[in-house]
Amino acid sequence: MKTEVFSPQYQQISADAIVIGLFEQRFLSADTISFLPRLAVHQIKKLIESGEITGGSGEFTIVHRFNDVGVKRIVVLGLGSQDTFTLELLRGYIHQLVRHLIKINCREICFFTGGYTGYHEEGALAAAISEGFIHGLHVFKKYKSSPSNQADVQVTLNLVAPCDEASEEIHRGARKGKILGQSVCRTREMAEEPGNVMTPAYLAHSAQLLAKKGQVEVTILDEHDMEREGMNLVLAVSRGSAEPAYLIIIQYVGNPSIQDNVTLLGKGITFDSGGISLKRGGHMYEMKRDMTGGAIVFATMEALLELQPKINVTGVIVASENMPGRRAYKPGDIITSMSGKTIEIFSTDAEGRLLLADTLTYIQQYLSPSIIIDIATLTSATMPSLGPRIVPFFSNRSWLTSMVHHAAQKSGENFWELPVFEEYHERVASHFADCKNNSSKSPHTIGAALFLKEFINDELPWIHIDVAAVDTNDKPYSYIPAGATGIGTKTVIELIGEMESSVFADLHAAYSPLQQKIPTQI
Ligand code: BES
Ligand code: ZN
Ligand code: ZN
Numbered sequence: 001m002k003t004e005v006f007s008p009q010y011q012q013i014s015a016d017a018i019v020i021g022l023f024e025q026r027f028l029s030a031d032t033i034s035f036l037p038r039l040a041v042h043q044i045k046k047l048i049e050s051g052e053i054t055g056g057s058g059e060f061t062i063v064h065r066f067n068d069v070g071v072k073r074i075v076v077l078g079l080g081s082q083d084t085f086t087l088e089l090l091r092g093y094i095h096q097l098v099r100h101l102i103k104i105n106c107r108e109i110c111f112f113t114g115g116y117t118g119y120h121e122e123g124a125l126a127a128a129i130s131e132g133f134i135h136g137l138h139v140f141k142k143y144k145s146s147p148s149n150q151a152d153v154q155v156t157l158n159l160v161a162p163c164d165e166a167s168e169e170i171h172r173g174a175r176k177g178k179i180l181g182q183s184v185c186r187t188r189e190m191a192e193e194p195g196n197v198m199t200p201a202y203l204a205h206s207a208q209l210l211a212k213k214g215q216v217e218v219t220i221l222d223e224h225d226m227e228r229e230g231m232n233l234v235l236a237v238s239r240g241s242a243e244p245a246y247l248i249i250i251q252y253v254g255n256p257s258i259q260d261n262v263t264l265l266g267k268g269i270t271f272d273s274g275g276i277s278l279k280r281g282g283h284m285y286e287m288k289r290d291m292t293g294g295a296i297v298f299a300t301m302e303a304l305l306e307l308q309p310k311i312n313v314t315g316v317i318v319a320s321e322n323m324p325g326r327r328a329y330k331p332g333d334i335i336t337s338m339s340g341k342t343i344e345i346f347s348t349d350a351e352g353r354l355l356l357a358d359t360l361t362y363i364q365q366y367l368s369p370s371i372i373i374d375i376a377t378l379t380s381a382t383m384p385s386l387g388p389r390i391v392p393f394f395s396n397r398s399w400l401t402s403m404v405h406h407a408a409q410k411s412g413e414n415f416w417e418l419p420v421f422e423e424y425h426e427r428v429a430s431h432f433a434d435c436k437n438n439s440s441k442s443p444h445t446i447g448a449a450l451f452l453k454e455f456i457n458d459e460l461p462w463i464h465i466d467v468a469a470v471d472t473n474d475k476p477y478s479y480i481p482a483g484a485t486g487i488g489t490k491t492v493i494e495l496i497g498e499m500e501s502s503v504f505a506d507l508h509a510a511y512s513p514l515q516q517k518i519p520t521q522i
Pocket of ligand 1: 274290347349350352377380381439444468469471
């Protein structure tokens with residue numbers, strides 16, 4: 001997709017379609033009126049009067065007969081009520097509209113960004129338009145022998161600024177929106193890869209290819225390396241599979257003058273059969289997406305190469321299969337983790353936390369993290385508690401919680417903090433070992449967070465994000481298709497942006513100076 005930004009001179013624009021927004025309140029804004037040719041304004045007003053154009057949410061009306069001025073059609077996009085309009089809704093409307101315009105062979109599509117002003121600043125608006133556009137174009141067609149018409153169309157998005165002063169902001173926003181949109185699609189594509197292709201080795205190889213783009217350094221640990229480090233939990237999970245496990249480390253140095261770094265950790269189970277505690281039911285095929293956390297980390301690292309933030313970020317993906325092969329670990333096994341803590345296995349299906357536990361130890365021992373953010377498809381119990389569109393997260397610092405909320409506000413994703421109370425400590429306590437990997441008692445999402453907490457130094461700011469319930473859509477929702485959703489990617493990227501804009505030394509102060517003294521819950 002090519003993107004260009006124009007100043008508001010209609011006469012200079014040639015496009016297959018120009019899109020203007022209209023709220024349900026149904027008045028054309030002053031800048032829209034001065035942008036469009038008089039004849040077009042007249043025609044649109046008549047259609048509004050006749051009730052054909054209502055401005056209802058996502059409605060689009062195509063007005064033809066403007067060949068004389070170089071633009072083939074004007075599309076009036078309904079934005080719904082001004083009071084309830086959000087950029088997240090706009091992404092969905094644009095996704096639908098773009099799909100339709102492509103179907104009718106529009107290849108150069110122009111959005112007028114006036115008419116929204118006063119509700120959202122231009123950069124964020126341009127980002128949302130650009131993002132919706134990317135989602136409208138995206139199809140996962142790789143395994144179709146006859147790809148749909150939509151595949152590989154070359155489309156140009158032109159954004160028209162309401163005034164010259166806004167051009168720069170719109171340009172920046174459009175670029176960011178494109179990167180965010182592409183990153184979400186990247187996560188989705190990776191998560192959608194079938195398990196026979198997306199193996200731990202495939203993930204490791206993808207990271208090596210990323211390193212070829214430069215600016216990131218990639219280190220891969222194989223099972224021998226992990227054996228040397230005593231990462232027995234990772235090795236135990238991997239033992240039932242014919243595919244070897246890998247630990248993938250991708251380092252982006254955006255600010256060489258400081259030591260601090262944010263470390264992202266993603267669960268990369270490329271297929272989770274449950275192991276000896278075999279999963280039942282017809283949805284086991286969805287467990288090819290159990291590496292979504294890893295995909296989010298990967299897509300984020302790729303996005304950083306484009307966004308070039310002045311911050312150091314280390315992306316770690318711990319990749320393995322969880323299979324019931326003849327050497328598989330078993331319920332009742334007791335395994336010594338890299339940290340030295342012994343773990344009794346209650347369920348081989350609670351494998352994600354085991355991979356994360358050893359990797360958290362490795363990260364703290366070797367990568368000097370200033371903040372750790374882990375992202376994992378950890379517990380299906382997130383579904384009954386928050387459902388498929390709200391992402392639960394845990395944090396051991398209130399200022400980090402505020403950062404997540406800021407980031408999610410920008411991304412349009414819904415994040416909700418869950419508490420980790422010590423009252424549930426018995427969920428991880430074992431009779432025979434230092435910990436057990438799961439309990440038959442709920443709440444499982446909090447139980448998993450409590451388990452991870454056992455492997456985190458209390459001094460270290462930490463966020464745990466459980467994307468298990470949001471990683472798959474059973475049917476399309478807004479701009480997100482059925483299948484892998486990529487939810488979480490944008491918030492993680494925005495979070496890095498939040499962290500970049502606050503200097504590490506002042507991180508506390510930048511967010512909540514008073515809360516520094518409040519003891520943390522986790
Ligand atoms: N990968 C699953 C979690 C999952 C389930 C992700 C459904 C996406 C959709 C994880 O490894 C798992 O099996 N968790 C168990 C934990 C239980 C044994 C405490 C679960 O959620 O049932
Ligand atoms: Zn599992
Ligand atoms: Zn799993």
